[in-house]
Amino acid sequence: MSEFWTKVDKDASWYLYAVGEAVPIAPATPAQVEKFIVEVDALLRHDHRESYCGIVYADNLDKPSFIKIYDPNHLGVSCGSSKTPTLPGWIMSQVPPSELHLKYALPANRKRWWQGLFSQ
Numbered sequence: 001m002s003e004f005w006t007k008v009d010k011d012a013s014w015y016l017y018a019v020g021e022a023v024p025i026a027p028a029t030p031a032q033v034e035k036f037i038v039e040v041d042a043l044l045r046h047d048h049r050e051s052y053c054g055i056v057y058a059d060n061l062d063k064p065s066f067i068k069i070y071d072p073n074h075l076g077v078s079c080g081s082s083k084t085p086t087l088p089g090w091i092m093s094q095v096p097p098s099e100l101h102l103k104y105a106l107p108a109n110r111k112r113w114w115q116g117l118f119s120q
Contacts, residue, residue, distance in 0.1 A: 020106035
């Protein structure tokens with residue numbers, strides 16, 4: 001996964017969206033994108049120690065412009081098939097994202113993680 005993150009252009013006007021939170025109205029700064037990548041990578045490495053199920057998906061692995069990141073604590077059946085697919089936990093997009101509605105309450109620890117990410 002580390003190699004993938006190096007291919008993300010931090011200056012590419014990324015919208016960072018935590019599904020279940022407010023949709024961003026402006027792109028993140030390059031510093032915010034860098035911080036998000038570092039922090040979400042650490043979270044994924046801590047909470048998802050499985051190699052059999054990828055939880056980061058990109059439209060293009062060499063030059064991504066849309067990335068879905070699934071929350072390792074709410075994978076549901078995203079590794080398999082289902083009539084009701086699991087929503088990602090976070091979306092990185094170079095176009096403004098559309099609001100997605102969770103079918104469950106966003107866990108408090110994830111809300112705190114997201115809200116604390118850029119509060120400094």
